Amino acid sequence: MAAEQKFTPQTWPESPEQATLEGKNKFLGFWFFLGGETVLFASLFATYLALKDSVPSDTHAKAADLFELPLVFLMTMLLLTSSLTSVFAMYHMKNYNFKKMQQWLFITVALGLAFLGCEIYEFNHYYHEYEHKFTSSAFGSAFYTLVGFHGGHVVFGLSWIIALMIRNAKRGLDLYNAPKFYLASLYWHFIDVVWVFIFTVVYLMGMVG
Amino acid sequence: MSTIAHTQKRGFAGTVWDYLTTVDHKKIAILYLLAGGFFFLVGGIEAMMIRIQLAVPNNDFVSAGLFNEIITMHGTTMIFLAAMPLLFAFMNAVMPLQIGARDVAFPFINALGFWLFFFGGLFLNLSWFLGGAPDAGWTSYASLSLASEGHGIDFYALGLQISGFGTLMGGINFLVTIINMRAPGMTYMRMPLFTWTTFVASALILFAFPPLTVGLFMLIFDRMFGSGFFDVAMGGNTIIWEHFFWIFGHPEVYILVLPAFGIFSEIFPTFARKRLFGYSSMVFATVLIGFLGFMVWAHHMFTTGLGPIANAIFAVATMAIAVPTGIKIFNWIMTIWGGSIQFTVPMLYAVAFIPSFVMGGVTGVMQAAAPADYQFHDTYFIVAHFHYVIVGGIVLGLLGGAHFYWPLMFGTMLSEKLGKITFVLFLVGFHLTFFIQHFLGLMGMPRRVWTFLPGQGLDAGNLISSIGAAFMAVGIIIMLVNVVITQKKNIQVGRDPWKDGRTLEWSIPSPAPFYNFKQLPLVRGLDPFWIEKMEGKTEMTPAEPIGDIHMPNNSFTPFVISLGLFIAAFGAMYQADEGKGWAIPVLIIGMIVTFGAMLYRSIKDDHGYHIHKEDLLDDAGKGGTH
Numbered sequence: 050m051a052a053e054q055k056f057t058p059q060t061w062p063e064s065p066e067q068a069t070l071e072g073k074n075k076f077l078g079f080w081f082f083l084g085g086e087t088v089l090f091a092s093l094f095a096t097y098l099a100l101k102d103s104v105p106s107d108t109h110a111k112a113a114d115l116f117e118l119p120l121v122f123l124m125t126m127l128l129l130t131s132s133l134t135s136v137f138a139m140y141h142m143k144n145y146n147f148k149k150m151q152q153w154l155f156i157t158v159a160l161g162l163a164f165l166g167c168e169i170y171e172f173n174h175y176y177h178e179y180e181h182k183f184t185s186s187a188f189g190s191a192f193y194t195l196v197g198f199h200g201g202h203v204v205f206g207l208s209w210i211i212a213l214m215i216r217n218a219k220r221g222l223d224l225y226n227a228p229k230f231y232l233a234s235l236y237w238h239f240i241d242v243v244w245v246f247i248f249t250v251v252y253l254m255g256m257v258g
Numbered sequence: 259m260s261t262i263a264h265t266q267k268r269g270f271a272g273t274v275w276d277y278l279t280t281v282d283h284k285k286i287a288i289l290y291l292l293a294g295g296f297f298f299l300v301g302g303i304e305a306m307m308i309r310i311q312l313a314v315p316n317n318d319f320v321s322a323g324l325f326n327e328i329i330t331m332h333g334t335t336m337i338f339l340a341a342m343p344l345l346f347a348f349m350n351a352v353m354p355l356q357i358g359a360r361d362v363a364f365p366f367i368n369a370l371g372f373w374l375f376f377f378g379g380l381f382l383n384l385s386w387f388l389g390g391a392p393d394a395g396w397t398s399y400a401s402l403s404l405a406s407e408g409h410g411i412d413f414y415a416l417g418l419q420i421s422g423f424g425t426l427m428g429g430i431n432f433l434v435t436i437i438n439m440r441a442p443g444m445t446y447m448r449m450p451l452f453t454w455t456t457f458v459a460s461a462l463i464l465f466a467f468p469p470l471t472v473g474l475f476m477l478i479f480d481r482m483f484g485s486g487f488f489d490v491a492m493g494g495n496t497i498i499w500e501h502f503f504w505i506f507g508h509p510e511v512y513i514l515v516l517p518a519f520g521i522f523s524e525i526f527p528t529f530a531r532k533r534l535f536g537y538s539s540m541v542f543a544t545v546l547i548g549f550l551g552f553m554v555w556a557h558h559m560f561t562t563g564l565g566p567i568a569n570a571i572f573a574v575a576t577m578a579i580a581v582p583t584g585i586k587i588f589n590w591i592m593t594i595w596g597g598s599i600q601f602t603v604p605m606l607y608a609v610a611f612i613p614s615f616v617m618g619g620v621t622g623v624m625q626a627a628a629p630a631d632y633q634f635h636d637t638y639f640i641v642a643h644f645h646y647v648i649v650g651g652i653v654l655g656l657l658g659g660a661h662f663y664w665p666l667m668f669g670t671m672l673s674e675k676l677g678k679i680t681f682v683l684f685l686v687g688f689h690l691t692f693f694i695q696h697f698l699g700l701m702g703m704p705r706r707v708w709t710f711l712p713g714q715g716l717d718a719g720n721l722i723s724s725i726g727a728a729f730m731a732v733g734i735i736i737m738l739v740n741v742v743i744t745q746k747k748n749i750q751v752g753r754d755p756w757k758d759g760r761t762l763e764w765s766i767p768s769p770a771p772f773y774n775f776k777q778l779p780l781v782r783g784l785d786p787f788w789i790e791k792m793e794g795k796t797e798m799t800p801a802e803p804i805g806d807i808h809m810p811n812n813s814f815t816p817f818v819i820s821l822g823l824f825i826a827a828f829g830a831m832y833q834a835d836e837g838k839g840w841a842i843p844v845l846i847i848g849m850i851v852t853f854g855a856m857l858y859r860s861i862k863d864d865h866g867y868h869i870h871k872e873d874l875l876d877d878a879g880k881g882g883t884h
Contacts, residue, residue, distance in 0.1 A: 070438070073438055074363040074364065074434050074438050074439075077363075077433075077434045077437060077438060078363060078364060078367075078430050078431070078433075078434040081430045081433055081434065081464055082430055084464060084465070085426060085430070085464045085465065085467070085468050086468070088464075088465050088468040088469060089468035089469075089471060089472060092468060092469045092471075092472035092473075092502060092505075093472055096472065096476070096487065096498060099495060099498055100487065100493065100494065100495065100498075103493035103494070103495070104492075104493050105491060105492050105493050183479075183483070183484070183485055184483075184484035184485060184486070185492075186486060186492050186493050187485075187486040187487060187489065187492050187493035187494035187495070188493060189485075189486075190476075190479065190480075190485035190486050190487050190492075190494070191487065194475070194476070194479065194485070194487075209860075212857060212860055212861060213860070216860070216861040225863065225865070229860075
């Protein structure tokens with residue numbers, strides 16, 4: 050199957066992301082990449098746990114002083130929902146419905162941007178209200194590095210999805226770009242899973258001491 | 259027609275442009291060989307300076323500060339910029355051919371991996387000219403590296419970060435290539451051992467490099483952006499670096515030595531003219547070594563004070579690695595046993611490897627005993643041990659592999675006579691240099707020491723060690739002469755130059771045509787080419803009729819992506835200085851170049867091209883020797 054070939058919903062293959070050899074390779078390679086990313090975040094979590102509440106003096110804010118669950122709960126809901134909407138987008142991708150896929154991806158991006166806005170507000174709040182900075186303590190460094198790496202992944206994932214949406218807006222789906230959309234959504238799920246762990250390890254465990 | 263013809267004649271500039279944009283794994287292999295070979299010479303010169311300084315007591319050939327820079331750069335260069343890329347050269351040159359693939363899974367990423375490594379290595383070595391090299395040892399323990407003045411450590415952290423990204427991508431590429439691109443009939447348990455070791459080493463790269471990435475990020479942040487991960491005054495913990503460095507660093511040892519094992523596992527059957535003894539146990543041992551490699555990192559930290567229980571667990575896990583390694587050693591011996599042996603240069607390296615590596619392994623088990631390690635720690639005993647493992651295992655593998663695979667990569671055969679001279683000089687020099695260091699260490703000579711006093715029983719040992727180093731240097735120079743003479747004569751030796759090739763890479767013309775296999779071969783068992791030969795055939799049975807072949811386009815984008823990070827690294831480094839307002843813009847520009855090039859790659863369609871069936875048939879008579 051040539052990558053440029055045009056399809057109808059009837060001829061569109063079952064797993065378009067793996068219908069070509071290139072797609073198969075990308076699919077597998079990306080899973081490996083996510084394996085490496087998992088180790089990367091595991092290392093960051095380990096560092097965070099080792100340095101949690103490790104501050105030079107008692108005047109510095111600790112985890113229990115900082116975190117407020119309502120905001121973090123909102124952020125969690127936004128990101129979890131965006132993961133669901135990206136599943137809908139991939140459902141329509143598999144059914145060769147380009148328009149609906151774009152719509153659901155648009156909603157995914159909107160939710161992701163809302164999450165990012167909350168995170169910027171949150172960091173700003175800690176910085177100004179609590180003097181909790183990247184350079185103020187080892188705890189601060191570890192916190193902003195872990196959560197910031199995740200935020201950086203969100204920025205990259207959003208840029209990726211937006212670039213794909215714009216690039217392919219006029220030409221619709223084919224076997225060349227189907228794997229690209231699929232991988233971007235896979236990346237988005239991964240970001241979501243990492244957030245679930247951040248929510249648990251950083252925020253929930255931070256609240257209980 | 260054009261697709262094949264236009265690759266044949268071009269000027270010097272055309273050749274350079276071709277290599278800057280190539281995505282062909284065989285050309286990328288040559289790039290890795292050239293760059294890795296260059297850094298190997300740089301690291302070797304640094305080694306010679308160390309041995310000159312330590313040849314006699316109270317020497318002042320180099321100053322103490324410069325000595326620290328030299329030992330740091332010697333270790334860092336040899337591991338990251340010489341051994342890794344040289345092994346990647348062989349993986350790229352050999353592995354896709356061994357599994358009967360036309361290409362790797364991600365040709366573009368393959369090129370990107372090379373250029374990231376290259377620019378990272380270049381950045382690290384520019385430190386010599388820009389205010390001094392890193393001086394905290396190749397392990398760069400945080401308490402030392404944070405205290406180090408100047409930009410040396412910054413060069414280390416940023417340079418290794420860039421080249422580490424490249425290695426990670428190379429690893430993923432090899433993993434997917436081996437899983438998805440095998441020829442019909444090439445099942446996992448028919449894969450040659452070098453492919454297996456490449457596979458396991460790539461898996462180790464995938465899981466070992468991210469901890470290094472995180473450790474290096476923290477070092478970069480601490481030194482350049484004011485964070486406090488390792489700064490105890492800010493609540494940090496300096497031991498975190500040690501853990502991450504060795505969680506990466508110990509698997510790294512196996513990332514290096516497993517492919518060397520793989521090379522030897524190809525050389526032994528070829529020149530003993532027997533199939534590899536205990537193939538499935540070799541595969542099992544390789545996977546087991548890879549697995550255990552992640553369980554032992556704290557044996558580098560016995561004296562850190564982790565406590566007796568942690569030390570005991572890591573000691574036992576470390577000793578356990580001797581079991582699969584022993585399986586391999588005995589299998590190699592049994593492969594030679596009763597064979598019809600030919601002592602070519604690659605075979606000499608392989609035979610010499612067995613006792614040399616075993617000696618390094620035995621001292622390794624000695625150090626695994628944690629209480630004894632308190633005596634060995636940070637002495638020349640350790641230096642002797644890891645040089646026996648690295649030189650006796652990896653470097654002998656690289657030298658043997660270079661002679662073995664030279665015809666595969668260049669179509670010419672290195673001189674056996676000069677090769678044997680190099681072998682004798684190098685092997686004698688190696689044992690002369692490092693054997694005596696065991697005793698220097700046991701007598702109490704600390705490692706990384708700039709000089710020593712006379713009359714402490716260390717004089718003769720150090721002199722002998724330095725003389726041995728000179729032997730190795732002469733051996734390598736003769737090998738360079740060998741390479742120049744061979745390439746100058748340029749006598750093409752054609753297909754299967756060793757006459758006893760067993761695996762697929764020898765079944766096609768050497769060097770391989772750029773599409774590798776005109777028809778994918780049908781693999782009917784282990785050592786597929788040997789099977790065909792035993793049935794009186796000279797070529798593989800094809801698994802498909804001749805048809806169009808899909809090829810990837812060349813691209814300059816990998817070079818640009820890597821260049822952007824190279825530029826950004828200067829910005830990141832100098833923005834920490836007072837009064838360097840230009841640095842932040844440089845950082846931003848570099849990142850824009852990198853991400854811009856990535857975006858370009860993403861939105862610009864690249865479907866590659868096809869070589870048509872008719873052109874392949876035209877190409878038939880020429881043997882594809884371009």
